[in-house]
Amino acid sequence: MKINLNPEDPKNKIIVALDLPSAAEAIALCDRLPQVNFWKVGLELFIADGNTILQELKARHKKVFLDLKLHDIPNTVASACRVATKYGADFLTIHASGGKAMMQAAQGEVLGSSTQLLAVSLLTSISANELASDLKVSLEVSDYVSQLVLLAQESGLTGAVCSPHEVANLRSLLGKDFCFVTPGVRPAGSALGDQSRVMTPQEAIAAGANYLVIGRPINAAPDPVAAWEQICQNLT
Ligand code: C5P
Numbered sequence: 163m164k165i166n167l168n169p170e171d172p173k174n175k176i177i178v179a180l181d182l183p184s185a186a187e188a189i190a191l192c193d194r195l196p197q198v199n200f201w202k203v204g205l206e207l208f209i210a211d212g213n214t215i216l217q218e219l220k221a222r223h224k225k226v227f228l229d230l231k232l233h234d235i236p237n238t239v240a241s242a243c244r245v246a247t248k249y250g251a252d253f254l255t256i257h258a259s260g261g262k263a264m265m266q267a268a269q270g271e272v273l274g275s276s277t278q279l280l281a282v283s284l285l286t287s288i289s290a291n292e293l294a295s296d297l298k299v300s301l302e303v304s305d306y307v308s309q310l311v312l313l314a315q316e317s318g319l320t321g322a323v324c325s326p327h328e329v330a331n332l333r334s335l336l337g338k339d340f341c342f343v344t345p346g347v348r349p350a351g352s353a354l355g356d357q358s359r360v361m362t363p364q365e366a367i368a369a370g371a372n373y374l375v376i377g378r379p380i381n382a383a384p385d386p387v388a389a390w391e392q393i394c395q396n397l398t
Contacts, residue, residue, distance in 0.1 A: 164276045165225050165252070167199050172397035175367060177202050177227050177343070178390070179377030185211035189218055191381060195390055200252075202227040202375055216249045226251040227343070227375070231282050232268070233257035240267035247275040253343070255323060257282045258310035265317035278341075281314030281322045283307045286346035287356045304328060308335055315340060323375075326366035333370040345375040349393055352379045363393055 167174040178195065179202040180188040188207055192198070201224055203215055208230060219226050228251035232239045239256055246254055256268050258281035265281065272279055284293070284307050293299045299306055311322045311332055321341025324332060329342050348360040355378055366374050376393065383389035 165199075165223055167225065172367070173197065173394045174199055175371075175373050175397070176200065176363070176390075176393065177225075177373050177375045178380050179204060179229075179345075179375055180207055180215065181377050181381055182207055183210055185214040185218070188215050191386065192219070192222065192224075194386055195380075197394075198224075198390065200225040200227065200373070202229050202377075203251075204229045205231070212249075216251070220250055227253040227255075228277075229253075229255050231255050231257055233260045234264070236260075236264040236267035239264050240271045243268045243277075243279070244271040247272055247277045249277075251277050253278055253280050253320075255280050255282050256319075258314045258322070262313055262317050265314060265319060269318040278320035280341070280343055281311065281317075281319050283310040283314075283322055283324045283328075286325045286360075304331060308332060311336060311340075321372070326361035326369055326371055326374075329366065329369040329371050341372045342370060343373045343375060344371040345377070347374045347376050347379075349379055349389075349396065363397055367397065 177200040178198050181204055182188045183206055201219055207215055228246060232242055254277050256279060269279055290303050293303055307324055307328050314322050315336055323343045325346045326344040329344060344366050346360045347363050347366050350362050354360060363374050380386050380389045
């Protein structure tokens with residue numbers, strides 16, 4: 163079932179990452195934060211107990227971002243997407259670097275379902291130096307990200323995951339209807355962790371993000387409820 167949230171309410175723009183090792187811990191966080199309407203289930207939790215948590219979130223009428231970051235040959239990714247639609251997730255991620263044929267095949271499998279595909283461009287943990295020195299990509303970060311996201315749009319995907327630093331430029335290239343989801347968001351004063359290109363929630367929205375993914379500043383906070391409320395207050 164498709165869940166429709168008021169898009170004008172700033173709290174509905176925040177997707178909280180359930181980066182936790184078990185369904186029991188994830189459900190405990192959902193219990194503490196009934197105000198959260200949109201949750202992200204990533205690889206750790208999905209591998210640990212995906213079916214349990216996804217069913218639980220849907221039973222609570224929550225929106226779900228299933229962040230599996232699929233990347234394989236077109237047939238394999240398309241089949242995985244077809245099977246993933248049974249969970250009724252609202253968003254599902256695949257890597258744009260898997261190429262156009264892979265993205266088109268995946269898109270063909272989710273059409274008509276309630277699941278929309280987002281392309282992962284470049285992980286926000288990858289710095290410009292790592293891109294050039296280790297991955298030997300000769301493009302600037304912003305040009306590489308633009309190329310991957312344009313390819314995703316050409317392949318028919320709904321949107322992309324990218325750094326908040328790239329949103330303004332990408333929005334001007336891809337138009338108002340493409341959906342941008344930005345991790346790498348940190349309320350002022352919180353720890354960066356392994357993210358190297360961050361913005362505050364207010365800055366990311368102002369730059370043009372449709373949704374923000376926020377993990378450790380809420381799920382690892384000593385008081386997740388206070389952390390959530392502070393972020394929402396700053397967004398209004
Ligand atoms: O804890 P933190 O706020 O850094 O969590 C960010 C979340 O967004 C993680 O679940 C991570 O997997 C995800 N993500 C990311 N960078 C991307 C795509 C997704 O950090 N490019």
